Amino acid sequence: MLLTIDAGNTNIVFAVYDGDKQLSSWRIHTDRARTADEYRSLVSGLYREAGLSCDAITDIIISSVVPSANSHLKEFCEKKHDLEPLFVGADAVKDRLNINLAKPEEVGADRIVNALAVREHYPNPAVVVDFGTATNFDVVGKDGAYEGGVIAPGVNLSIDALHRAAAKLPMVDVAKPEKAIGKNTVEAMQSGIYLGYVSLIEGMLARIEEELSEKPYVIATGGLAPLFADGTDKIDIIDQDLTLKGLLEIYNDKK
Numbered sequence: 001m002l003l004t005i006d007a008g009n010t011n012i013v014f015a016v017y018d019g020d021k022q023l024s025s026w027r028i029h030t031d032r033a034r035t036a037d038e039y040r041s042l043v044s045g046l047y048r049e050a051g052l053s054c055d056a057i058t059d060i061i062i063s064s065v066v067p068s069a070n071s072h073l074k075e076f077c078e079k080k081h082d083l084e085p086l087f088v089g090a091d092a093v094k095d096r097l098n099i100n101l102a103k104p105e106e107v108g109a110d111r112i113v114n115a116l117a118v119r120e121h122y123p124n125p126a127v128v129v130d131f132g133t134a135t136n137f138d139v140v141g142k143d144g145a146y147e148g149g150v151i152a153p154g155v156n157l158s159i160d161a162l163h164r165a166a167a168k169l170p171m172v173d174v175a176k177p178e179k180a181i182g183k184n185t186v187e188a189m190q191s192g193i194y195l196g197y198v199s200l201i202e203g204m205l206a207r208i209e210e211e212l213s214e215k216p217y218v219i220a221t222g223g224l225a226p227l228f229a230d231g232t233d234k235i236d237i238i239d240q241d242l243t244l245k246g247l248l249e250i251y252n253d254k255k
Contacts, residue, residue, distance in 0.1 A: 001056045003081070004247040005073060007064035008110060009133035010156075011223070014043060015244050016052055020252075022241070024050035032068045036075035043080065060085040061251045063109040063243060088113055092250055098145035107146070110243055111138050114221070115146040117246035121239075123217040127208055128242065129201060129235065131222030133157060137204050142214065150204055155197055155224055162189065174224060176231055198231040205234050 001023070006013040008030060015025035026046045047054055060077050062085045064070050070087065077085040086092070088109050093099075097116045099107065110130070118126045118140045127149075130136040134157070137150040153161070155174055163171045172189045180195055182188030209215050220228070220235045221242040229235040239245075 001052075001058060002248070002251055003057045003060045004244050004251075005060065005062040005064075005085070006110065006113075006243045006247065007062065007066045007069055007073060009066060010154075012066075012069075013244065014046065015241075016050070016057070017248060020248065022244070024052060025241075025244070026050075030066060030069070032066060034069070034072060036072045036079055039072060039076035040080045043076070054080060057081050057083065059083065059251065061088060061247050062086065063088045063113045063247055065108045065110055086251075086254070088247065088250055092254075096249075096253060098143075100141070100145045100147050111136060111149065112146065113243050113246035113250070114138055115140050115246075116249055117242050118219060119144040120249050121245060122219055122237075125212050125214055125216040127205060127216045127218050129205075129218060129220045129222075129225070131155065131220070131224040131228065135197070135200070137208065139208060139212070139216070141212070150208075152200060152204075155193060155228075159189075159193060174227060176227065194228075194231065197228060201228065202232055202234050 002017040004015045010030055011027050012030050013025060013027050016023045028042060060083050062073060074085060077083050093112055093116050114128045115138055118128055124140050124144050125142045126140045128138040133154045135152045135154050139147040139149050141147045159172060162169050172186050174193060175190050176194055177187060177191045180191050182191045205218060218234055218236045220238045221240055225238045229238055
């Protein structure tokens with residue numbers, strides 16, 4: 001069985017696969033100070049809840065954009081499973097994915113893995129809108145090559161920045177407002193955050209479409225994807241397992 005680990009700045013997702021079938025997945029908050037022993041304790045509990053045995057894991061593949069967590073994750077894999085994990089970077093996909101950039105090594109592992117998953121599972125050209133700590137737009141061209149993209153501040157990051165920088169602005173939940181014009185501070189902030197990001201999504205997709213000279217297929221992923229997909233008709237599908245699918249593709253290719 002395969003253990004896939006997608007380590008992002010906000011969450012780390014663990015998933016177990018038997019062949020191409022996902023048996024279980026878990027999402028935990030990213031803590032850069034979490035030790036290998038703490039990972040062992042957490043994951044042991046998750047295995048028990050899912051009725052899985054750690055002894056059944058034969059391979060581990062990791063996509064990480066959190067360098068400070070990598071040594072702890074590696075140690076966890078070695079201690080818990082007696083396995084050396086494969087960390088994914090540009091080199092891991094060079095035979096399957098053309099990265100049309102001057103410095104492919106600078107691209108985040110999650111963006112590369114998502115692009116590979118999109119190339120294999122969806123029509124091209126395509127755009128991935130990933131709602132994470134940053135809001136990323138990643139473009140896969142008609143020929144299946146990764147063409148680059150856009151990195152914007154994430155939704156929760158923007159809310160936190162507003163609250164920290166403006167003494168009178170409270171922390172608010174992300175919610176779809178009934179109207180654009182808020183009648184109080186919270187409504188005004190929720191409108192600015194939600195509808196502002198919907199406008200960002202629609203505006204960036206329009207610009208990308210113009211540059212591609214063709215309408216791309218749009219896939220949304222990340223925790224807030226369903227909420228924002230509800231506010232626009234520009235998103236074709238939500239796929240919360242997109243990165244995991246990409247990791248599985250890379251693993252299958254390496255076997």
